[in-house]
Amino acid sequence: METAAQNNGSLVILHNAVIVTMDAQSRVFLKGAVAIRSDTIIAIGQSADILLKFSSFSAQVIDLHGQFLLPGFINTHVHTSQQLGRGIADDVDLLTWLHHRVWPYESNMSEEDSYISALLCGIELIHSGVTCFAEAGGQHVSGMARAVELLGIRACLTESIMDSGEGLPESWATRTTEECIQSQKDLYKKHHNTADGRIKVWFGIRQIMNATDNLLMKTRDMAKELETGIHMHVAEIPYENQHVVATREVDHGTVAYLNSINFLEKNLLAAHTVWVNKDEVDILSNAGVKVSHCPAAAMRMLGFAPIREMLSAGICVSLGTDGAPSNNRMSIVDEMYLASLINKGREVFAKGTTDPTIFPAETILKMVTINGAKSVLWDKEIGSLEVGKKADMIVVNPSSWSMMPIHDCISSLVYSMRTENMVSVICNGRWIMKDKKILTVDEAEVLDAAKHASIELLRRAGIQIPSRMNVM
Ligand SMILES: [Zn+2]
Incomplete structure (x- = not known):
C-alpha cells in the first residue's frame, strides 16, 4: 500500500x-x-x-x-485539417468532392489554418468525450501538434502523404518519395512523445492510388524502425480495387495487393476498409491489421463495410468520424449510435431478415474504448480504467x-x-x-478565428459553394 x-x-x-x-x-x-x-x-x-x-x-x-x-473515448479516424471545410462538399458526387472541393481546400492550407482547424475539431471531439484521436493524414502536422498540446488531449498525428496519382494539385504533384519519407522522419523527430507524451507521430499513406510501391515499402520499413504506426485509407470504393487490378499484378483489390507485397503488419490502421471480400477479411485478420469503421462517412460516400465478418474473424475494429466534409459531425457519440443501427440494418441484405441481437451495446462501447486503444497502439496506457x-x-x-x-x-x-x-x-x-x-482554450475565440480562416481559405482556393435554393 x-x-x-x-x-x-x-x-x-x-x-x-x-x-x-x-x-x-x-x-x-x-x-x-x-x-x-x-x-x-x-x-x-x-x-x-x-x-x-x-x-x-x-x-x-x-x-x-x-x-x-x-x-475517454478514442476516435481512430479524424481529419483535423478538414474541419474548416465543413459543408464545402455536401450532396456532390465523389469526383467533385475530391477534385473540386477537398483537394483545392487542403492544398491551399497554411500552417495557421491547420492549427485553427485542429483547435475547432478538438473542441468538438472533447465535447463528445474524446480524449485521444488518430489523425487520418492531414496538412501541416506542426500546426496540429500546437493545437493538441494546447487542447490537452492525446493524438497520433499523421501527415497526408502522396507521391503519385492523377489530377493532384501542383504543390502536391511535385513531391518525391524521398521528400515524403524525409518530411515524416523530421516530424517524428520534432513532435513524437512531446506534450508530456500525449503526442505520437505516425506515418501516413493517403491511399493506394496515390502511392508508389517504393513509398509503401519505405513507409513500412521506417514505421517498423521507429516503432510507430501507419494510417492509411484502404478499399474505400469499388473503383479503387478496379484501379489496383488494372495497374498492379493482383486479381482482387487493395488488401490482396498490400498482402502480396508484405505491407500488412500489426501497426497498420486501415480506415474504412469497405470493399473487401472474405479472403481479404482473413488476410487482415491474420496480419493483425486494425480497422477504423466510420459509419456516417461510409453511408454517405462509400457503402456497407463487412464489420460483422471482421469482428467474427477477430479483427480489432474501432470507430472514427472521418472528416467534416464527409460527415459534418465529429461526434463519436453519434458514430456509436450509427454503428449499431447501420450494422444491424445491413443484416437485412446479408441474411434477408433482421437480426436485432447482433452488435450489442457492449460491442459498440468496446470499439470506442479498448479497441480504439489497441488500434492506436496505446492500450498499455489507455482504453480502460485500471490501476497503472x-x-x-x-x-x-x-x-x-x-x-x-x-x-x-x-x-x-x-x-x-x-x-x-x-x-x-x-x-x-x-x-x-x-x-x-x-478549460484549455477559449471556445468563442476559436470559433471566431475559424470563421475568418475558413472564408479566407475558400477564397484562396477558388472554391465557391453554389446556393441550391432561391436565396433572397
Ligand atoms: Zn478519411
Missing part, C-alpha cells in the same frame, strides 16, 4: 459514480470510486473501500452524484430527458446518450472540460 512518504503529486478521488471500467473482466461499479495521482490511476473499486483506503491522505475528493465515469493506466476519463450525466430512465447502463450509453450528456473530460490526469466548459 502507498504510504505518505510516496505521496508525490496531488491525489484526486472521484467517488459515488457508476464506473464502467472496460477492463478485461468488463467490471462495472454501481457505486464506485477512482483515485488518481498526477496522470495515473492508482486505485479503483467500491466508493466506500477507496475512501477508507485513502482516508489518511490529503486528497481532493469529488462526489460525482451517481453520474457515469468511463474511459493513464487517467483519461469522462463524466456522463444521465439525468436528462434523453437518457432517463436507465435500466441497463451499457445500453443507455450506446442507444440513448447524446453528445450533450457529456459533462466533464479528464486527459492525462488534467481536467480539460468541466461542466461542459472547455
Whole structure:
C-alpha cells in the first residue's frame, strides 16, 4: 500500500459514480470510486473501500452524484485539417468532392489554418468525450501538434502523404518519395512523445492510388524502425480495387495487393476498409491489421463495410468520424449510435431478415474504448480504467430527458446518450472540460478565428459553394 512518504503529486478521488471500467473482466461499479495521482490511476473499486483506503491522505475528493465515469473515448479516424471545410462538399458526387472541393481546400492550407482547424475539431471531439484521436493524414502536422498540446488531449498525428496519382494539385504533384519519407522522419523527430507524451507521430499513406510501391515499402520499413504506426485509407470504393487490378499484378483489390507485397503488419490502421471480400477479411485478420469503421462517412460516400465478418474473424475494429466534409459531425457519440443501427440494418441484405441481437451495446462501447486503444497502439496506457493506466476519463450525466430512465447502463450509453450528456473530460490526469466548459482554450475565440480562416481559405482556393435554393 502507498504510504505518505510516496505521496508525490496531488491525489484526486472521484467517488459515488457508476464506473464502467472496460477492463478485461468488463467490471462495472454501481457505486464506485477512482483515485488518481498526477496522470495515473492508482486505485479503483467500491466508493466506500477507496475512501477508507485513502482516508489518511490529503486528497481532493469529488462526489460525482451517481453520474457515469468511463474511459475517454478514442476516435481512430479524424481529419483535423478538414474541419474548416465543413459543408464545402455536401450532396456532390465523389469526383467533385475530391477534385473540386477537398483537394483545392487542403492544398491551399497554411500552417495557421491547420492549427485553427485542429483547435475547432478538438473542441468538438472533447465535447463528445474524446480524449485521444488518430489523425487520418492531414496538412501541416506542426500546426496540429500546437493545437493538441494546447487542447490537452492525446493524438497520433499523421501527415497526408502522396507521391503519385492523377489530377493532384501542383504543390502536391511535385513531391518525391524521398521528400515524403524525409518530411515524416523530421516530424517524428520534432513532435513524437512531446506534450508530456500525449503526442505520437505516425506515418501516413493517403491511399493506394496515390502511392508508389517504393513509398509503401519505405513507409513500412521506417514505421517498423521507429516503432510507430501507419494510417492509411484502404478499399474505400469499388473503383479503387478496379484501379489496383488494372495497374498492379493482383486479381482482387487493395488488401490482396498490400498482402502480396508484405505491407500488412500489426501497426497498420486501415480506415474504412469497405470493399473487401472474405479472403481479404482473413488476410487482415491474420496480419493483425486494425480497422477504423466510420459509419456516417461510409453511408454517405462509400457503402456497407463487412464489420460483422471482421469482428467474427477477430479483427480489432474501432470507430472514427472521418472528416467534416464527409460527415459534418465529429461526434463519436453519434458514430456509436450509427454503428449499431447501420450494422444491424445491413443484416437485412446479408441474411434477408433482421437480426436485432447482433452488435450489442457492449460491442459498440468496446470499439470506442479498448479497441480504439489497441488500434492506436496505446492500450498499455489507455482504453480502460485500471490501476497503472493513464487517467483519461469522462463524466456522463444521465439525468436528462434523453437518457432517463436507465435500466441497463451499457445500453443507455450506446442507444440513448447524446453528445450533450457529456459533462466533464479528464486527459492525462488534467481536467480539460468541466461542466461542459472547455478549460484549455477559449471556445468563442476559436470559433471566431475559424470563421475568418475558413472564408479566407475558400477564397484562396477558388472554391465557391453554389446556393441550391432561391436565396433572397
Ligand atoms: Zn478519411
